[in-house]
Amino acid sequence: MFYYVDVSGADLQSDSFEELAMPLFDQLYNFAHWLTQNREEAEDLVQETYAKALKGFSSFQLGTNFRAWMYRILRNTFLTSRTGLKATMTVPLEPEEDGPELAVERDTPETILFERANRELLQSAIDELPVYFREILLLCEVEEMSYQEISETLSVPIGTVMSRLSRARKTLRDRLRPQVQAGAGTAAMAKGTNHGL
Amino acid sequence: MVCESWKAKLDTYLDGEVPEKEMRTFDAHVRNCPSCSADALTRVQMKRAIQVAGKRFTPSAEFRKRMQQSMAPKRQRSFRLGWMLAAAAVVILAVGTFTSSYLGTRSGRDQVFSEIADLHVATLASSSPVDVISTDRHTVKPWFQGKIPFAFNLPELQNSEFSLLGGRMTYLEQTPGAHLVYDVRKHHISVFVFQERSLPARLDENSLSPKKLPFNMETWSQGGLRYFVIGDASAADIDSLAKLFKVAL
Numbered sequence: 176m177f178y179y180v181d182v183s184g185a186d187l188q189s190d191s192f193e194e195l196a197m198p199l200f201d202q203l204y205n206f207a208h209w210l211t212q213n214r215e216e217a218e219d220l221v222q223e224t225y226a227k228a229l230k231g232f233s234s235f236q237l238g239t240n241f242r243a244w245m246y247r248i249l250r251n252t253f254l255t256s257r258t259g260l261k262a263t264m265t266v267p268l269e270p271e272e273d274g275p276e277l278a279v280e281r282d283t284p285e286t287i288l289f290e291r292a293n294r295e296l297l298q299s300a301i302d303e304l305p306v307y308f309r310e311i312l313l314l315c316e317v318e319e320m321s322y323q324e325i326s327e328t329l330s331v332p333i334g335t336v337m338s339r340l341s342r343a344r345k346t347l348r349d350r351l352r353p354q355v356q357a358g359a360g361t362a363a364m365a366k367g368t369n370h371g372l
Numbered sequence: 373m374v375c376e377s378w379k380a381k382l383d384t385y386l387d388g389e390v391p392e393k394e395m396r397t398f399d400a401h402v403r404n405c406p407s408c409s410a411d412a413l414t415r416v417q418m419k420r421a422i423q424v425a426g427k428r429f430t431p432s433a434e435f436r437k438r439m440q441q442s443m444a445p446k447r448q449r450s451f452r453l454g455w456m457l458a459a460a461a462v463v464i465l466a467v468g469t470f471t472s473s474y475l476g477t478r479s480g481r482d483q484v485f486s487e488i489a490d491l492h493v494a495t496l497a498s499s500s501p502v503d504v505i506s507t508d509r510h511t512v513k514p515w516f517q518g519k520i521p522f523a524f525n526l527p528e529l530q531n532s533e534f535s536l537l538g539g540r541m542t543y544l545e546q547t548p549g550a551h552l553v554y555d556v557r558k559h560h561i562s563v564f565v566f567q568e569r570s571l572p573a574r575l576d577e578n579s580l581s582p583k584k585l586p587f588n589m590e591t592w593s594q595g596g597l598r599y600f601v602i603g604d605a606s607a608a609d610i611d612s613l614a615k616l617f618k619v620a621l
Contacts, residue, residue: 315387317422
């Protein structure tokens with residue numbers, strides 16, 4: 176769902192802020208929790224985001240993307256928090272402008288994953304991703320943001336969005352593989368069969 | 373492999389970010405290529421899996437209530453305090469108007485003094501500080517006729533330590549005026565004369581120069597004209613010259 180909001184000057188009141196911002200509450204909280212990996216910190220982050228957004232609502236540029244604006248505030252607030260600084264101590268070593276990854280193989284983690292419907296395994300793998308991969312993956316897949324929106328939210332060019340997203344997906348797949356293989360081995364042993372991956 | 377170029381863009385295609393024209397070609401290819409369609413299927417499954425797994429956290433009812441309350445009181449308060457705020461606004465407006473008017477006047481006055489100082493310095497630094505070179509007031513005064521929209525008197529300098537070096541036309545904020553240069557014990561003193569009503573800032577009667585100026589200065593209004601006497605001479609010399617002008621007939 177795209178959320179382009181064209182707000183006229185007269186509407187820039189706290190009431191209209193509430194009308195625009197509160198529908199994003201659940202998804203912002205979800206995103207905040209993924210970033211902070213802690214309930215209390217997520218609540219603090221959301222609260223601070225709303226306070227900052229309300230304060231800066233008059234400077235919100237008309238005709239721009241309100242959702243991306245809110246996510247950008249949340250993310251920037253997170254990045255300057257103690258948890259955020261700690262989480263971003265590791266930076267991507269690979270160049271940002273790498274092209275998209277090529278094909279996935281047969282018997283991939285995703286097919287096996289789905290066969291097992293192991294949501295927790297996936298959640299734990301996403302949790303372990305570096306924050307710059309975790310956030311872009313969530314913005315794309317969970318928030319269903321367009322590349323343009325992600326670009327606005329993260330303040331990076333669209334080319335970077337594409338390459339970082341590609342590397343995030345590859346990293347996730349690579350991290351899932353051994354877990355899935357271990358799980359498959361255990362299941363196979365339990366069944367007394369040995370279907371290799 | 374021929375499919376590699378397609379597969380390189382497969383994620384972009386599945387994200388719906390491929391241009392529309394290319395999208396149709398992509399659709400056709402994926403439908404007819406078993407390898408790409410299988411690949412696309414696994415990627416779509418992964419996307420869906422992440423989407424489901426990603427919607428993991430929901431805010432607690434308590435937090436939601438807290439957030440809603442943090443916004444709600446603003447509306448109630450704004451209604452209850454409406455009159456108080458309106459009254460406060462009137463007071464603030466009145467104070468603000470007075471303050472800005474006062475500050476505006478003060479800032480305009482300071483600006484005039486600064487410009488006068490600049491004119492004085494610029495003239496002394498010039499290789500031709502005066503356009504009419506004469507020690508005779510009867511030569512200098514007529515020189516201004518037709519050049520500035522007013523007439524003024526120059527003092528008689530006999531029995532004083534001051535000597536007239538000459539004069540030039542000057543402008544202060546696009547207002548024409550007379551600039552006279554005097555000498556006293558090798559110190560140069562400028563005297564500026566403008567029409568009071570033409571000046572951009574209202575200057576108090578006999579208002580003193582701001583302390584931050586590096587010169588001594590005196591200003592006053594007389595007969596609709598505003599006089600400025602400025603120089604690095606002593607305050608007593610500045611005052612003496614000012615007095616000579618005040619009694620000039």
